[in-house]
Amino acid sequence: MRDLSPRDARDRFLSRRKQENTEKTVRSYRNRLTRFVEWTEEEGIESMSDLSGWDLDEYRAAREATGVAPATLRGQLTAVKQLLDYCASVDVVDDDLPDKVNVPTLSRQEESSDTKLEVADAKALLSFYRQSTDWFGRPKHAFLEVAWHVGARMSGIRALDLQDFDPDRQTLEFRHRPPTLLKNKEEGERVVGISKPVVRALRTYIAREHFDKRDDEGRQPLFCCRQGRPSDTTFRAWSYLATQPCHVEQCPHGNRRETCDYTRRNHGSKCPSSRSPHAIRTGSITWQLLHGLDIETVAKRVNARPETIRRHYYKAAEREEFEQLRAEITLNLDIEDND
Missing domain, CATH: 1.10.150.130 (Tyrosine recombinase, N-terminal domain)
Structure with a gap:
């Protein structure tokens, strides 16, 4: 021994x-x-x-x-x-x-964690960014569009290169290229379709906000800061700041956005209503299931096993779907109903 x-x-x-x-x-x-x-x-x-x-x-x-x-x-x-x-x-x-x-x-x-970006909140936030002349195409907006509509992990979004975005085909291509790694390595590689509004947000981000930098491997990151490929800390900051509800409604915690410390880059995570990249991923997966995508398709888009989706997300989607249908159907269901 x-x-x-x-x-x-x-x-x-x-x-x-x-x-x-x-x-x-x-x-x-x-x-x-x-x-x-x-x-x-x-x-x-x-x-x-x-x-x-x-x-x-x-x-x-x-x-x-x-x-x-x-x-x-x-x-x-x-x-x-x-x-x-x-x-x-x-x-x-x-x-x-x-x-x-x-x-x-x-x-x-x-x-399972119950913390997620709710569908209604995501819809309100993305509608705000898409209609805003000040915020449209900013890094926080572009990140939220991709994180929500794909449901990818933060590490996967960070690994995207400029060449992985094809605006004409409306796709993002996820590739395992060390040192930017994908969960499940080569098995996590996939091409994911995105909608035209997401394409427009990314195009605007690239035209106005993107820095023309290359990393040590000579690659051009899709999301790029002054220093190059953003760190995990930067992506988390974008996530927390992008999901603060005070963008679209009065602060639920009684603060004024103009004076609130939580709107500062290093304090966004302290806002009780802001959401992490994982919470966005959780909300996205549930939304995709509710939207009618089958589990296998969702699993491929988000790089997860179908059994993981079933265990952690499918039941949540079933509950929300039941709540939607209950008022329409089940409240009128009765044994004496002869219609």
Whole structure:
């Protein structure tokens, strides 16, 4: 049995993950596993081979004591199990140790987040941007058009190059080209159709706002800032600022837009009603299902498995569809109705 400290094991595991996963995924693994590493060091566990099933259960109890959300706990323990699977494969721990990680089973409610950009809110916001002479084609508007109408992950939108946008065919082409990676790699590659209003917004953005920059690989990003391809932080800032309801209605939190700190770039996420890129993706997927697209088509557009769509989004769409139909049909449904 080889001797490897928890910290060294984490770093070795992450170096392997860099070859297979996106930078964002690797960063997520690092955050989750660093908590485990720090716990082992506090407990005086110097070698991975010293870990026991009891230790793993104690770690779970320590995480639960912090009040961590069930879904977060599951993610952290799953990462530990994957670390141990790797360690077992290189003879650092016993083969049966990974199975001793007690990963919790979540209910659907615990597993899925209810936070999303609602269809009505998306419609109001996009109508505002499309009719505004000041905001039309700005980066926030162009990002929101693509994020909503495609339902792509932020990493996928960031990976788009200028050549991936074909205004004549009304398409965006998603390609896995390291170092800008797609979830599911080459399997995540696809061509997605977009509507004419989305094309117009992108054309205006490119004509007025786009910087003619190339990245280190000589590629021209579709979304491009003064410094080149925008960072994840920039995309999140666009998302939060673009979805603030005060663009289209009076602030629901009693603030005045002219003086509100939440309208500043670095404070947009603090607005309780603003939405992250993931929340836009969640709302978009539900909207696409409600709009009549079949699950397989939606799964291809958003680069997700149909079973994932069914588990996390389809039920939400069914509930909303039922609410729409109930007033029209089911409230009049009666056994004595002879019509």
